[in-house]
Amino acid sequence: MSQRRGLLIILSSPSGAGKSTLTRRLRDWDPTIRFSVSATTRDPRPGEVDGQDYHFLTEEKFKRDVADGEMLEHAHVFGNFYGSPKGPVQAAIDNGQDVLFDIDWQGAEQIRNSALAAHTLSIFILPPSIKELHRRLVTRDQDSAEVIAKRMQKSWDEISHWGSYDYVLINDDLDNTAQDLKTIVQATRLRRLQQPALVEHVRNLQSEFEDIS
Amino acid sequence: MSQRRGLLIILSSPSGAGKSTLTRRLRDWDPTIRFSVSATTRDPRPGEVDGQDYHFLTEEKFKRDVADGEMLEHAHVFGNFYGSPKGPVQAAIDNGQDVLFDIDWQGAEQIRNSALAAHTLSIFILPPSIKELHRRLVTRDQDSAEVIAKRMQKSWDEISHWGSYDYVLINDDLDNTAQDLKTIVQATRLRRLQQPALVEHVRNLQSEFEDIS
Numbered sequence: 001m002s003q004r005r006g007l008l009i010i011l012s013s014p015s016g017a018g019k020s021t022l023t024r025r026l027r028d029w030d031p032t033i034r035f036s037v038s039a040t041t042r043d044p045r046p047g048e049v050d051g052q053d054y055h056f057l058t059e060e061k062f063k064r065d066v067a068d069g070e071m072l073e074h075a076h077v078f079g080n081f082y083g084s085p086k087g088p089v090q091a092a093i094d095n096g097q098d099v100l101f102d103i104d105w106q107g108a109e110q111i112r113n114s115a116l117a118a119h120t121l122s123i124f125i126l127p128p129s130i131k132e133l134h135r136r137l138v139t140r141d142q143d144s145a146e147v148i149a150k151r152m153q154k155s156w157d158e159i160s161h162w163g164s165y166d167y168v169l170i171n172d173d174l175d176n177t178a179q180d181l182k183t184i185v186q187a188t189r190l191r192r193l194q195q196p197a198l199v200e201h202v203r204n205l206q207s208e209f210e211d212i213s
Numbered sequence: 214m215s216q217r218r219g220l221l222i223i224l225s226s227p228s229g230a231g232k233s234t235l236t237r238r239l240r241d242w243d244p245t246i247r248f249s250v251s252a253t254t255r256d257p258r259p260g261e262v263d264g265q266d267y268h269f270l271t272e273e274k275f276k277r278d279v280a281d282g283e284m285l286e287h288a289h290v291f292g293n294f295y296g297s298p299k300g301p302v303q304a305a306i307d308n309g310q311d312v313l314f315d316i317d318w319q320g321a322e323q324i325r326n327s328a329l330a331a332h333t334l335s336i337f338i339l340p341p342s343i344k345e346l347h348r349r350l351v352t353r354d355q356d357s358a359e360v361i362a363k364r365m366q367k368s369w370d371e372i373s374h375w376g377s378y379d380y381v382l383i384n385d386d387l388d389n390t391a392q393d394l395k396t397i398v399q400a401t402r403l404r405r406l407q408q409p410a411l412v413e414h415v416r417n418l419q420s421e422f423e424d425i426s
Contacts, residue, residue, distance in 0.1 A: 130421035156422045168405045170414055180403055187400030190393055192381045208343035209369045
């Protein structure tokens with residue numbers, strides 16, 4: 001086992017709050033942070049690589065993995081299953097690597113209740129205003145007012161779960177938020193539960209103490 | 214109420230692990246961090262100032278405060294009571310100021326179970342080796358082998374509670390440890406529960422959302 005145990009870093013936010021940029025900044029700062037590759041039962045699209053873009057599974061295999069506790073979280077969306085396989089995450093954190101999860105509040109909730117709960121760090125990114133979120137949706141899409149209203153509702157549903165996260169950052173200044181994110185990850189890596197080597201260190205102190213006494 | 218809620222920073226360690234130096238470094242970095250002034254029933258020594266060195270209380274008043282839940286933690290040592298009054302700590306954290314507690318594992322345990330539990334950050338400092346602790350005890354004191362053995366036993370008792378702390382740092386390099394301590398405090402100040410202004414921010418987002426919908 002590595003000197004330190006990796007973290008499951010959960011990043012949630014409504015779409016348009018700057019999460020993708022912050023994720024990129026975090027990876028630029030430390031390229032050893034891995035993305036969790038989701039499993040899905042939908043068909044691969046042209047160019048998608050199995051094990052890289054997604055783990056493409058049959059519905060039978062997916063359901064068996066869920067039953068066996070091999071999915072940290074999963075959801076059923078538009079007739080397809082999506083989930084986060086536990087195996088690669090467990091291997092990464094045992095190897096001292098952090099794994100980043102870009103998931104919504106429901107996935108976050110499931111991971112917080114999973115076998116790896118003790119090693120999670122959950123962060124929610126809030127937009128400075130709803131106006132800005134709305135503007136981005138209106139600008140980037142040619143969608144009908146109805147579709148936009150639905151997306152705004154979805155954003156609000158996501159925001160309403162901010163109170164379950166360890167940290168909540170208001171992204172009103174990208175540089176500040178990226179710096180805060182980095183500080184939070186740096187500190188959380190030092191958390192007692194992320195430092196399995198402490199057990200060995202205390203065992204050594206105990207031997208020394210017994211030798212002296 | 215301040216923008217942020219202050220932390221109760223609990224620092225514990227066996228004597229000789231470098232805690233005093235680290236405490237000084239933390240205060241040099243941010244002089245707004247306050248020390249918790251203990252209450253005691255022992256008599257003031259020459260030069261000690263009430264409310265600065267200690268809050269000097271009668272035993273009757275001390276016991277009443279304990280009964281009223283006005284002591285975050287307390288202990289009975291060599292016939293005198295010692296404790297941490299809640300009032301000044303509550304006032305400081307409401308004002309956005311962190312309060313540092315230099316207390317042993319029993320005090321830490323009591324604060325973790327107090328009304329201010331949600332705002333604590335507990336850090337344990339481990340020595341790199343027992344040999345070094347022992348050397349310091351032998352060097353600094355003219356004490357008998359028996360007294361030194363007792364102190365070593367006390368150190369070991371303290372160390373044996375390392376597993377109840379949020380963070381445990383091995384102080385093998387003072388600069389590194391001081392830097393880690395600073396990072397941990399910086400990050401923990403960002404914790405959701407330390408940021409009461411978030412509630413107001415989300416309320417504003419909700420109004421905006423309702424206006425748009």
